Amino acid sequence: MDEEKNTQPVTQEVEAKPGRSLWGDAFHRLRKDKFAVMSFVIIVIYLFVAILSGLDWIAYNYDKQHFKRDKNGKETTELDDYSKPSLGHWRKTDVPGRDVYIPGHLLGTDVQGRDVFQRVVQGTWISLYVALIMSMIYIVIAVFLGALAGYFGGWVDDLIQWFYQTTASIPGLLLIIALTFVLGKGLGNVAIALGVVGWVGLCRLMRAEFLKHKGRDYVLAARAQGAGSFRIMFRHILPNTFHIVIISFSLGFVNAIMGEVTLTFIGLGAKPEQPSWGRMISDARAELARDPAVWWPIVGATTGMFIVCLAFNILGDALRDALDPKLKE
Amino acid sequence: MQKVKAEPILDVEGLKTYFPIKRGILKRTVGWLKAVDDVSFFIRPGETLGLVGESGCGKTTCARSIIRLVEPTDGEIIFKGKNVREIPESEMRELRRDMQIIFQDPYASLNPRMSVTSIVGEGLRIHEMQPWSEIRARVGDLLEEVGLSRTFVNRYPHEFSGGQRQRIGIARALALNPEFIICDEAVSALDVSIQAQIINLLEDLQSQRGFAYLFIAHDLSVVEHISDRVAVMYLGKIVETATSEDLYRDPRHPYTIALLNAVPVPDPTRKKEVKRLRGQVPTLASLPKGCRFHPRCERKTGQCEQEEPPAVDLGNGHVVYCHECKK
Numbered sequence: 145m146d147e148e149k150n151t152q153p154v155t156q157e158v159e160a161k162p163g164r165s166l167w168g169d170a171f172h173r174l175r176k177d178k179f180a181v182m183s184f185v186i187i188v189i190y191l192f193v194a195i196l197s198g199l200d201w202i203a204y205n206y207d208k209q210h211f212k213r214d215k216n217g218k219e220t221t222e223l224d225d226y227s228k229p230s231l232g233h234w235r236k237t238d239v240p241g242r243d244v245y246i247p248g249h250l251l252g253t254d255v256q257g258r259d260v261f262q263r264v265v266q267g268t269w270i271s272l273y274v275a276l277i278m279s280m281i282y283i284v285i286a287v288f289l290g291a292l293a294g295y296f297g298g299w300v301d302d303l304i305q306w307f308y309q310t311t312a313s314i315p316g317l318l319l320i321i322a323l324t325f326v327l328g329k330g331l332g333n334v335a336i337a338l339g340v341v342g343w344v345g346l347c348r349l350m351r352a353e354f355l356k357h358k359g360r361d362y363v364l365a366a367r368a369q370g371a372g373s374f375r376i377m378f379r380h381i382l383p384n385t386f387h388i389v390i391i392s393f394s395l396g397f398v399n400a401i402m403g404e405v406t407l408t409f410i411g412l413g414a415k416p417e418q419p420s421w422g423r424m425i426s427d428a429r430a431e432l433a434r435d436p437a438v439w440w441p442i443v444g445a446t447t448g449m450f451i452v453c454l455a456f457n458i459l460g461d462a463l464r465d466a467l468d469p470k471l472k473e
Numbered sequence: 474m475q476k477v478k479a480e481p482i483l484d485v486e487g488l489k490t491y492f493p494i495k496r497g498i499l500k501r502t503v504g505w506l507k508a509v510d511d512v513s514f515f516i517r518p519g520e521t522l523g524l525v526g527e528s529g530c531g532k533t534t535c536a537r538s539i540i541r542l543v544e545p546t547d548g549e550i551i552f553k554g555k556n557v558r559e560i561p562e563s564e565m566r567e568l569r570r571d572m573q574i575i576f577q578d579p580y581a582s583l584n585p586r587m588s589v590t591s592i593v594g595e596g597l598r599i600h601e602m603q604p605w606s607e608i609r610a611r612v613g614d615l616l617e618e619v620g621l622s623r624t625f626v627n628r629y630p631h632e633f634s635g636g637q638r639q640r641i642g643i644a645r646a647l648a649l650n651p652e653f654i655i656c657d658e659a660v661s662a663l664d665v666s667i668q669a670q671i672i673n674l675l676e677d678l679q680s681q682r683g684f685a686y687l688f689i690a691h692d693l694s695v696v697e698h699i700s701d702r703v704a705v706m707y708l709g710k711i712v713e714t715a716t717s718e719d720l721y722r723d724p725r726h727p728y729t730i731a732l733l734n735a736v737p738v739p740d741p742t743r744k745k746e747v748k749r750l751r752g753q754v755p756t757l758a759s760l761p762k763g764c765r766f767h768p769r770c771e772r773k774t775g776q777c778e779q780e781e782p783p784a785v786d787l788g789n790g791h792v793v794y795c796h797e798c799k800k
Contacts, residue, residue: 163628361582383586
C-alpha cells in the first residue's frame with residue numbers, strides 16, 4: 145500500500161458545474177411528463193382566475209340581476225329568471241339596419257337572473273380559498289406532531305398517537321359538523337374545521353418517516369457535529385420527507401374542494417348569496433326537478449370542480465413519481 | 474512508530490452498552506442484549522488504536538457509545554479529563570467539536586438533500602455561527618485537503634462516487650479541527666484500490682494534524698497497516714490488546730490466532746493450512762457462561778466453562794483475556 149500513495153483522486157470524474165439538487169432533479173423529471181405539465185398549467189390558470197376574481201377584477205358582478213329585454217333589446221323591469229345558456233344573438237329592431245346584439249349568458253342565468261358563468265368563476269376563488277386555508281392548517285399540525293412523535297418516541301409518541309387515534313375514531317363528517325356548530329357557519333370556519341379534522345393521515349405518514357430516518361447515518365452524523373434535535377428534525381429529516389407533504393397537499397386539495405361542496409350542500413358552508421360551487425350544487429336539487437330541468441348551474445359548477453380536481457389528482461400522482469427517490473430511473 | 478507516552482486523550486473504563494429486549498403488548502423487558510460488555514481501553518494523543526472483530530461483536534456500538542450517539546449503560550468514558558457520560562448535553566455539544574466520527578457507508582452518511590457546503594460546513598455553522606459565504610471558502614479548503622476539487626462546494630452527494638463521498642465524510646470530520654476521530658469501518662464499503670487511497674489520506678492527515686484515531690475494521694490487514702496498537706473484540710468484550718507489531722508477530726488468544734489465519738495471503742503457490750473456527754457465534758442475548766469464546770475454542774478446559782478469564786499481562790502493553798494463555 146505504501147508504494148501507491150495516491151492521495152490525488154480523479155477529480156475529473158464530475159466536471160465542474162453547479163450541482164443539481166434532488167429537487168431540481170425531480171422538477172426536471174416532472175417537466176417531461178406531458179399530463180403533469182398540462183395539469184400544472186390548468187391549476188395555474190385556476191389560481192390566476194381565482195385571484196383575479198378574489199380581487200374583483202373579473203366576475204365582480206356575479207350577483208348582478210338581469211332583466212328581461214323587450215323586442216327592441218331594451219331592458220324591462222321584469223326580472224329575468226332561469227334562462228338557457230346562449231352566446232347571444234342579433235335581434236331585428238323596428239329601424240332597419242339598426243339590429244342590436246343581445247349578449248347571452250354563456251351558462252344561462254339562475255333563478256334570480258344572475259349570470260351562472262360569473263358565479264362559477266367566483267366559485268373558483270371560494271374553493272381555492274377554503275382549500276388553501278385547510279391545507280395550511282392540517283399540514284402544519286400533521287408535520288409538527290408527526291415529527292415530534294417519530295423523532296422523540298417514548299411518551300411524546302404515545303401521547304400524540306393517542307391524540308390522533310382519538311381524532312380518527314370519530315366520524316370525520318360528524319366532527320366537522322360539531323366544529324362548525326362551535327365556530328359558527330361560514331366558509332372560513334368550514335376551512336378551519338376541515339383542517340383540524342384532516343391532519344391524521346399525513347401525521348401518521350410523517351411519524352413513520354421520522355421514525356425511519358432518525359436512525360440513519362446522516363442523522364447520526366449531524367448529531368455528532370453537535371446539531372440539536374430541532375435542527376435535525378427540520379433541517380435534516382424534513383427535507384428528506386417533504387415530498388410526502390407535497391403529494392399530500394396536492395391530493396388533499398381535492399378533498400378540501402369537495403369538502404367545501406359537501407358541507408355547503410348540507411347547509412354549513414357558504415351563505416345562500418355566496419356563489420360557491422357547493423351552493424350551486426345544493427340549489428340544483430330543486431332545479432333539476434323542474435320541467436324542463438334547469439341543468440346549467442349544476443353543470444357549470446361540477447365542470448369547474450371536476451377539471452381542477454382531475455388536474456390536482458394527475459399532478460399529485462406525477463409528483464409522487466417524480467419525488468419518490470425509490471422510483472428514480 | 475514510537476509515540477511519546479503521553480496522558481491518554483481518551484480513557485474508556487468498563488464501558489457497557491445494553492439494549493433491552495422487549496416482548497409482549499406491555500413491552501416488558503425480558504432480557505438484555507449485551508452489545509458492549511465491560512470494555513476498557515485508552516488512546517493517547519496522535520495514536521491509532523485498531524479495533525477488530527467480526528460483524529455483530531459490538532465494535533460500532535462501542536464507537537457510538539463513546540460519542541454518545543448511543544447512550545451507554547455503565548462505565549466511564551474520560552475524554553480530555555471529562556467524563557462524557559456525566560456532562561450535560563450543552564457541554565457535550567462543545568465536546569463534540571473535539572471528537573468526530575467517519576461512518577462506514579458513504580451513501581447513507583451524507584444527507585442527500587444538502588449541498589456539500591451544508592454537509593461539511595454544518596459544524597462550523599453550529600459552533601462558530603459564521604456566514605455561509607465564509608463557510609463556503611473554508612469548505613473549499615477542506616475539500617482540497619482531502620483531495621477533492623474546491624469547485625465541488627455546490628454539488629450534491631448523489632453526483633459523487635463512493636470514494637469521493639467518503640472524502641466528503643472525512644472533510645466533515647475535519648471541519649471542526651478535532652483531536653480524536655473515530656473511523657467506524659471507514660473503508661470497509663469501498664473498493665480495494667480506493668481503500669488504499671483513503672487509508673493513505675487518513676495517515677497523511679494524521680501526520681499533518683496529529684489527531685488520534687480509533688480505527689474500527691473487520692479486516693486485519695487494513696488495521697495492521699494503520700494502527701499503533703490493536704484491540705481484538707469478541708462478543709462485546711476485548712479479548713486481546715497489544716501493539717500492532719506484537720499482535721501480528723505473537724498472537725496469543727485462540728480467537729486472534731484464528732482471525733489471523735483467516736487473512737487471505739496473496740500468493741497462489743502458497744498452500745496454507747487454515748485452522749477454521751468451528752461452531753456458531755452465540756447471540757449477544759444469550760451469552761455462554763465463563764469465557765465467551767469457549768464453545769468454539771480448541772484449548773478450552775473446565776475452568777473456561779465456569780469462570781470469566783482474567784487479564785493476563787504479557788508486558789509491553791500486551792494484555793490477553795484467557796485462562797490458557799498464562800505464561
